[in-house]
Amino acid sequence: MQSLTLPFIAIAGLAVLGYFLAKSRALQVSGGDIRKLVSLPSQHALNAVLATIVPAVAAIFLISLYVRLTDGTGSWFFQFVVIGLAVTGLALSLIGIKTETRARTFAERWILGLLIFASTIAILTTIGIVFSMLFETFNFFGQYDWRDFFFSTNWSPNFRGNSDLGIIPLLWGTLYISFIALAFAVPVGLFAAIYLSEYAGPRMRAVAKPAIEVLAGIPTIVYGLFALITVGPFLRDYFAAPMGFGQSASSVMTAGLVMGVMLIPFVSSLSDDIINAVPQAMRDGSLGLGATKSETIRQVVVPAALPGIVGAVLLAASRAIGETMIVVLGAGAAARLSLNPFEAMTTVTVKIVSQLTGDTDFASPETLVAFALGLTLFVITLGLNVLALYIVRKYREQYE
Amino acid sequence: MEDMYHADRAMSTQQDIKIKADKVQVYYADNHAIKDVDVEIADKTVTAFIGPSGCGKSTFLRCLNRMNDTIDICRVEGDITIDGEDIYDPKVDPVQLRAKVGMVFQKPNPFPKSIYDNVAYGPKIHGLARNKAELDEIVEKSLRKAALWNEAKDRLTAPGTGLSGGQQQRLCIARAIATAPEVLLMDEPCSALDPIATAQVEELIDELRQSYSVVIVTHSMQQAARVSQKTAFFHLGNLVEYDDTDKIFTNPEDSRTESYISGRIG
Amino acid sequence: MKTSLLAADARTKKRNAAEARFKAYGFAAIIVAMLALLILLTSVLGNGMSSFRQTYIALDVALPEEKLDKSGVRDLSVMSKVTTIGYAPILRNALLDALAAQGIETELSNKDIGNMISKEAAATVRNKVLANPDLVGQTVSFDVLASGRIDGYFKGRVTMESAALDGNTSPEALMIAQALADAGVMETKFNWNFFVWPDASDQRPEAAGLGVAILGSLYMMIVVLVLALPIGVASSIYLEEFAPKNRWTDLIEVNISNLAAVPSIVYGILGLAIFINFMEFNQSSPLVGGLVLTLMTLPTIIISTRAALKSVPPSIRDAALGVGASKMQSVFHHVLPLAAPGILTGTIIGLAQALGETAPLLLIGMVAFVREYPAAYTPESGLFGEASTALPVQVFNWTQRSDPAFVERASGAIITLLVFLLIMNAVAIYLRRRFERRW
Numbered sequence A: 001m002q003s004l005t006l007p008f009i010a011i012a013g014l015a016v017l018g019y020f021l022a023k024s025r026a027l028q029v030s031g032g033d034i035r036k037l038v039s040l041p042s043q044h045a046l047n048a049v050l051a052t053i054v055p056a057v058a059a060i061f062l063i064s065l066y067v068r069l070t071d072g073t074g075s076w077f078f079q080f081v082v083i084g085l086a087v088t089g090l091a092l093s094l095i096g097i098k099t100e101t102r103a104r105t106f107a108e109r110w111i112l113g114l115l116i117f118a119s120t121i122a123i124l125t126t127i128g129i130v131f132s133m134l135f136e137t138f139n140f141f142g143q144y145d146w147r148d149f150f151f152s153t154n155w156s157p158n159f160r161g162n163s164d165l166g167i168i169p170l171l172w173g174t175l176y177i178s179f180i181a182l183a184f185a186v187p188v189g190l191f192a193a194i195y196l197s198e199y200a201g202p203r204m205r206a207v208a209k210p211a212i213e214v215l216a217g218i219p220t221i222v223y224g225l226f227a228l229i230t231v232g233p234f235l236r237d238y239f240a241a242p243m244g245f246g247q248s249a250s251s252v253m254t255a256g257l258v259m260g261v262m263l264i265p266f267v268s269s270l271s272d273d274i275i276n277a278v279p280q281a282m283r284d285g286s287l288g289l290g291a292t293k294s295e296t297i298r299q300v301v302v303p304a305a306l307p308g309i310v311g312a313v314l315l316a317a318s319r320a321i322g323e324t325m326i327v328v329l330g331a332g333a334a335a336r337l338s339l340n341p342f343e344a345m346t347t348v349t350v351k352i353v354s355q356l357t358g359d360t361d362f363a364s365p366e367t368l369v370a371f372a373l374g375l376t377l378f379v380i381t382l383g384l385n386v387l388a389l390y391i392v393r394k395y396r397e398q399y400e
Numbered sequence B: 001m002e003d004m005y006h007a008d009r010a011m012s013t014q015q016d017i018k019i020k021a022d023k024v025q026v027y028y029a030d031n032h033a034i035k036d037v038d039v040e041i042a043d044k045t046v047t048a049f050i051g052p053s054g055c056g057k058s059t060f061l062r063c064l065n066r067m068n069d070t071i072d073i074c075r076v077e078g079d080i081t082i083d084g085e086d087i088y089d090p091k092v093d094p095v096q097l098r099a100k101v102g103m104v105f106q107k108p109n110p111f112p113k114s115i116y117d118n119v120a121y122g123p124k125i126h127g128l129a130r131n132k133a134e135l136d137e138i139v140e141k142s143l144r145k146a147a148l149w150n151e152a153k154d155r156l157t158a159p160g161t162g163l164s165g166g167q168q169q170r171l172c173i174a175r176a177i178a179t180a181p182e183v184l185l186m187d188e189p190c191s192a193l194d195p196i197a198t199a200q201v202e203e204l205i206d207e208l209r210q211s212y213s214v215v216i217v218t219h220s221m222q223q224a225a226r227v228s229q230k231t232a233f234f235h236l237g238n239l240v241e242y243d244d245t246d247k248i249f250t251n252p253e254d255s256r257t258e259s260y261i262s263g264r265i266g
Numbered sequence C: 001m002k003t004s005l006l007a008a009d010a011r012t013k014k015r016n017a018a019e020a021r022f023k024a025y026g027f028a029a030i031i032v033a034m035l036a037l038l039i040l041l042t043s044v045l046g047n048g049m050s051s052f053r054q055t056y057i058a059l060d061v062a063l064p065e066e067k068l069d070k071s072g073v074r075d076l077s078v079m080s081k082v083t084t085i086g087y088a089p090i091l092r093n094a095l096l097d098a099l100a101a102q103g104i105e106t107e108l109s110n111k112d113i114g115n116m117i118s119k120e121a122a123a124t125v126r127n128k129v130l131a132n133p134d135l136v137g138q139t140v141s142f143d144v145l146a147s148g149r150i151d152g153y154f155k156g157r158v159t160m161e162s163a164a165l166d167g168n169t170s171p172e173a174l175m176i177a178q179a180l181a182d183a184g185v186m187e188t189k190f191n192w193n194f195f196v197w198p199d200a201s202d203q204r205p206e207a208a209g210l211g212v213a214i215l216g217s218l219y220m221m222i223v224v225l226v227l228a229l230p231i232g233v234a235s236s237i238y239l240e241e242f243a244p245k246n247r248w249t250d251l252i253e254v255n256i257s258n259l260a261a262v263p264s265i266v267y268g269i270l271g272l273a274i275f276i277n278f279m280e281f282n283q284s285s286p287l288v289g290g291l292v293l294t295l296m297t298l299p300t301i302i303i304s305t306r307a308a309l310k311s312v313p314p315s316i317r318d319a320a321l322g323v324g325a326s327k328m329q330s331v332f333h334h335v336l337p338l339a340a341p342g343i344l345t346g347t348i349i350g351l352a353q354a355l356g357e358t359a360p361l362l363l364i365g366m367v368a369f370v371r372e373y374p375a376a377y378t379p380e381s382g383l384f385g386e387a388s389t390a391l392p393v394q395v396f397n398w399t400q401r402s403d404p405a406f407v408e409r410a411s412g413a414i415i416t417l418l419v420f421l422l423i424m425n426a427v428a429i430y431l432r433r434r435f436e437r438r439w
Helices: A002-032 A041-070 A076-095 A103-143 A146-152 A169-201 A202-216 A222-238 A252-277 A280-288 A293-322 A326-329 A349-355 A365-398 B003-014 B058-062 B095-099 B115-126 B134-145 B148-157 B165-179 B195-208 B221-227 B243-249 B255-261 C010-052 C084-102 C110-114 C119-131 C146-155 C160-164 C171-183 C209-242 C247-259 C264-278 C287-310 C316-322 C325-356 C359-363 C390-398 C403-435
Strands: B017-028 B031-042 B044-052 B074-082 B099-104 B182-187 B213-217 B229-235 B238-244 C051-062 C139-146 C186-190
Touching: A002 A041, A002 A076, A002 A280, A002 C160, A041 A076, A041 A103, A041 B213, A103 A146, A103 A365, A103 C209, A103 C247, A103 C264, A103 C287, A103 C316, A103 C325, A146 C139, A169 A202, A169 A252, A169 A293, A169 A326, A169 B148, A169 C010, A222 A252, A222 A326, A222 B165, A222 B238, A222 C010, A222 C325, A222 C403, A252 A293, A252 A326, A252 A365, A252 C010, A280 A293, A280 B074, A280 B099, A280 B165, A293 A365, A293 B115, A293 C264, A326 A349, A326 C390, A349 A365, A349 C264, A365 C247, B003 B165, B017 B058, B017 C119, B031 B058, B031 B213, B031 B229, B044 B221, B044 B243, B058 B182, B058 B213, B058 B221, B058 B229, B058 C403, B095 B099, B095 C010, B095 C403, B099 C139, B115 B134, B115 B165, B134 B148, B134 B165, B134 C171, B134 C209, B134 C316, B148 B165, B165 B182, B165 B195, B195 B213, B195 B221, B195 C186, B213 B221, B229 B255, C051 C084, C051 C146, C084 C110, C084 C119, C084 C171, C110 C171, C119 C139, C146 C171, C146 C186, C209 C247, C209 C287, C209 C325, C209 C390, C247 C287, C264 C287, C264 C316, C264 C359, C287 C325, C316 C325, C325 C403, C359 C390, C359 C403, C390 C403
Parallel strands: B031 B238, B044 B213, B044 B229, B099 B182, B182 B213
Antiparallel strands: B017 B031, B017 B074, B229 B238, C051 C139, C051 C186
């Protein structure tokens, strides 16, 4: 890393130098009358700065990548290449300064290139995500049979080897918790959205809307702590223990309910948008026939908004499945296939965290399994997201 | 003798009063939108409300089935009676009122359901049919009355939104008829339609006159002249003149009416 | 079938009852949501407010030369050989003297009395002495931390009953503490050190602070701001103003909306695999944390920036092009400044999200126990390369400790985090109100 300090300083210095040189040279070729120039001196200067920096910095990134891939080390040769590029860029742009040079067009081409590069970072991120997991997942399946991973109902990692790494109990916990969360959040969020957009007066709206938005802005670690210190013990002392369902504060119910609270604003704001997209003419048509407000909502507005609402629920489900902190703190760590909602269970995300924190050995299947879990999680949520976004988009087009 | 005379007159000109408005005022927040409107609307007649944009004709129309209730800032004063019953009486449920006073809107607004479900919606919520057969009958009768049966009978399960604009509007009329209303309010029902569809709907309005009291808001004077027997001219929230359609268009009393009809204001 | 409007028929009554029920469900949903928020906030505030106060003992500590600097030459290298274990008895004696001075009698052993003082206190005094060797031989006034149990007693967490069952304290100790508090020697006061001190070990909850976590979060926010804002704005400008409508830009768009919904833990895996395992950046460093959060925040910033750019009417662009500006100039001179408030608002909201994010940071090792304040730059580890922790991760860390005093610390850390978020969101709302333009 240290080997980068020198090139960076050199590039910065050359860029500053280029700025002033190009400016003065442009003035010089114009003979002091800038009206003779096709491009302004500042545009020549900008061109020189960009010509110095862009190729050299790009070279730094490419070289670092090359060095990492070949497991080599940075050498003076690379530094020479980088600084050489910067000097070349600077020199070429300075030589090119004539009265008729279209420096603005050149500078704008550099900028457009940078803009395009920036927009590809999103793509690179996705590629990075997929490859970072795919690679280690292959390693994992080299050491552990994929059939055991997908179909074994037992999860008991053992750092001395011979682990059972079946994903089914984790998926079960994930789905069970998500189900409870959605069973709580969807009706509450939907009804809240309906009440706010169809019934509430302006004063009610002024209080309730920001309150629900506050819920949306609270970080998940806060919900996690809430599950751990308040909801968990409460459910254990007042429900699970008296009813004989168990003695665990961490439970599917704890995590599910708290996650439900977290999802309320998500469901309600999405539904709110979707319900508002239903044209007023639709409501008028129904009210004009003598339907009550609730009949209008239930039989006209909600059916009309249904695709959008389904999309919103799918997005919420994807959120629930991928949520980590609430389940880490609220659900427990024991992989279990059970129906009792007051029992501690665990999820895919919890296991990703537990397998990748602490002492990790990237050669053992117990660590590598986290990447296979991550990839499974990514594929599931990606599927849900793509489906949801497609449905919502189709729905919006209908009323545009 | 006196009674005979009255009865005779009522028969001949069909002057049974269905709706009576007395000193109606409408406010939107601080804006006085309708001022002192008195009007008597006859049964089995087409009454047209005409006037320049923003004159309050639609607002007044929406008072007749209390659709203005759905707008928070809107306030209505004065008396409106239907068959002698004050529709703004606190005992009146707007839901029941709207079943009795149906409405067709400016833009066709079929629900995103099948044609059948669109028409059956009103009878279902009001409980007008005891079984499926009766419901089928209501749907067919309504579609026939709306002159849509022949076009729609083979595609009752197709979505209502798939029809053409004119068909959609006739579907909305069928939907309104299906609740067995006594009054039909139409808010510029042809403004979103092409001339051919407009002609079909106008023909339909003329037929509906046999069974209902029809009130139609229109910005087309020709349409008012074609379909209505009575015409009311609104201007700046006032009811300027209300008379037989023939009279309004040939020999208006108020100079403002004359200006509007001859195209000088509006 | 003539019915009067004035009397509601049975069916209408039934329908109206259904209407009222439906409305009540909606109202109940709102109440449930508000109640959840209320309980959540009460729980956090109720548990956490006490972490901003801490119990201190005002002691006059005699610093005997024969114990702390036998040579008497005040040579630091020699003096630093006396560990905190050497300082502990000095503090205990000071406390015993204070008890005697107040006339408080007790049957507790000297060891138990000593346990009333935090183990951290000896380190504090030692550091002060090493910083100023001239103190040796004098009697100096120190405000030293009381132990976690004593502190808990004054905050209501520890009671006489619980102390009776507790190996680390006893009802007698609490009674002495009460007597000391009555005499004004022991005082529970506002604890600025909570925001300054680094984390402390499991046995010393009373000394644990947020200093390193706040610093780490700050560094990460700097990285996110410096990277995510320019990249986000640049890619939005390209997509919104320059990109041709084709498959490739469609792909980018779909991709961005999907990235916005990818679970945050997946970004953690990305960070671990790419930045730590492949690029070999330092584990636990704010640089890696910042990079991961940058990638997470980018979609948020891009989506809001594009909305802001879209809201600038085309007439502005036409006007600029009309006077002969290039497309690039029209964007940078006119459109971008007009969209700036919207972009800024979106960026702040994105930063707020990033600040509260925990899961990905766990995977890149920010759960480590760090007591050294990380430097922004060192030649060995580069920019933001020193191990650090972050606010939300510190919360998680403290929830994993066994001493119940850490629950209070975790809640206090959350309050601190929420205050930061509140400030950021308030700024965003202010910007939106102040500069929002309706075209």
